[in-house]
Amino acid sequence: MSAVAWIAVGSLAAWGWLSLGQGFFWRTDQRLPAREDPVVRDTPENPAGWPSVAIVVPARDEAAVLPDSLPSLLAQAYPGRAEIFLVDDGSQDGTGALARELSARYGGLPLTVATPGEPEPGWTGKLWAVRHGLALARARDPEYLLLTDADIAHAPDSLRELVAAARSNGLDMVSQMARLRVASTWEKLVVPAFVYFFSQLYPFRWVNSPRARTAAAAGGCVLLRADAAERARVPESIRQAVIDDVALARAVRGSGGRIWLGLADRVDSVRPYPGLGDLWRMVSRSAYAQLRHHPLVLAGTVVGLAVIYLAPPVAVLTGLFGGDPAAGWLGLAGWAVMTGTYVPMLRYYRQSLWTAPLLPFTALLYLLMTVDSAVQHYRGRGAAWKGRTYARPETAP
Structure with missing residues (x-):
């Protein structure tokens, strides 16, 4: 198989693990848990119990x-x-x-x-x-x-x-x-x-x-x-x-x-x-802080996002226009799993499910926002928000 096909294999394997082994993160059923405590039951006769x-x-x-x-x-x-x-x-x-x-x-x-x-x-x-x-x-x-x-x-x-x-x-x-x-x-x-x-x-x-x-x-x-x-x-x-x-x-x-x-x-x-600029600033102000301001973690994140989210559509295009059917089918399978895990979140937000296949493009935007967050950090403008800039914020010991 070609290198693109092998990368698509890796992406598909990653999606298999993410969909089944990452806490079923894609499900949207984690809502407020059962509320049955009689101490706080809704009885106007006993408001002092609250x-x-x-x-x-x-x-x-x-x-x-x-x-x-x-x-x-x-x-x-x-x-x-x-x-x-x-x-x-x-x-x-x-x-x-x-x-x-x-x-x-x-x-x-x-x-x-x-x-x-x-x-x-x-x-x-x-x-x-x-x-x-x-x-x-x-x-x-x-x-x-x-x-x-x-x-x-x-x-x-x-x-x-x-x-x-x-x-x-x-x-x-x-x-x-x-x-x-x-x-x-x-x-x-x-x-x-x-x-x-x-x-x-x-x-x-x-x-x-x-x-x-x-x-x-x-x-x-x-x-x-x-x-x-x-x-x-x-x-x-x-x-x-x-x-x-x-x-x-x-x-x-x-x-x-x-x-x-x-x-x-x-x-x-x-x-x-x-x-897009408003959303970009919202994400990029803290993205590099999430990575603990570590260049190696940033590099790993970029590679991970590329393999998991960008490789499947690239493999599909390679299959369609590059004469590599193995890469195309593997990429399509990975893209399908990715799309399926995104559907519940779109339903929660009452959005059209036709946007689910666009997740790789959105992931590319987040990748660029994360890189920009690192660039702003090293320029001394990291975590800027409403007139304040925290050049190197960290959690206090």
């Missing part, structure tokens, strides 16, 4: 999305005591004032708006804001903390369902991957693949198994027991982490906590990424 919750929202220049997200938090139908702490992280667009205006207009849960000042050395901006918000929240002695981003909209029963799931299953942390916006053409092409790749890297079944070592979370929606946060020294133990959600999950699991991660049905991101 634990208190402090909701911490770090926000930097979020005036564009706040009208679509904050009212959903204010309107939470939660039977117990809950209040919101929005930390305005040096915004220049009136985020704090807008939050107070929305609270006055909609009412609902109590809202406190605070400003922490510029982060101290060794802290990322978001975690500095979270630190300030947690300090305010802990003064109220809540049993649970909900960490949620300013672009996340929650269904009215979202908090109640999160707390019920945590209490019913003895979980220290429950995190939901918010359903991201898919309105523009580029969002439809890139966003479902983002979640698909994330679940491939951190299979949700492995994360949710108490016997597994894999740890991950989705930073847009994390419910955390307050005592578990104390044991894990959150956020001090992860103060330099750019990929703070994964670092948070590792800290909680490393301190003996039980964690859970799944796809959301009641939690949505309202942040728009209308153009």
Whole structure:
């Protein structure tokens, strides 16, 4: 066989292993677990049985999305005591004032708006804001903390369902991957693949198994027991982490906590990424940090993406136009398995299944975004976000 055919064999073998041996990452059935604990059953006669919750929202220049997200938090139908702490992280667009205006207009849960000042050395901006918000929240002695981003909209029963799931299953942390916006053409092409790749890297079944070592979370929606946060020294133990959600999950699991991660049905991101440039910046700002800023890991990632995602269509073209039928059939088989594993994610996002065969093209975009992330890092512009640049961010010891 030709070299292309042998590469196609390797790609097909990789897809066989990924589809069966990587925690069935491609399935989308990891949703909130059973919620049957009688302590938190939905009975208006016994609201005192529900634990208190402090909701911490770090926000930097979020005036564009706040009208679509904050009212959903204010309107939470939660039977117990809950209040919101929005930390305005040096915004220049009136985020704090807008939050107070929305609270006055909609009412609902109590809202406190605070400003922490510029982060101290060794802290990322978001975690500095979270630190300030947690300090305010802990003064109220809540049993649970909900960490949620300013672009996340929650269904009215979202908090109640999160707390019920945590209490019913003895979980220290429950995190939901918010359903991201898919309105523009580029969002439809890139966003479902983002979640698909994330679940491939951190299979949700492995994360949710108490016997597994894999740890991950989705930073847009994390419910955390307050005592578990104390044991894990959150956020001090992860103060330099750019990929703070994964670092948070590792800290909680490393301190003996039980964690859970799944796809959301009641939690949505309202942040728009209308153009390819917007999505490119979203991915590239942290892609190289995910690889621990290691050139050899980057090289291995590039080769791996090329063999797994790009080799099958190249082999098909070689078979069609290069007179290599073995390469063509092997490439087609690998491409078919790849496409089949992508279908459930497209269904979750209610997208046309005809886009599934385009996954190799999307993977090529992610490959280029990852390389660009490394280039920006070595130029001293790595992890740039909303006016701040973390040239060499790392997780704190």
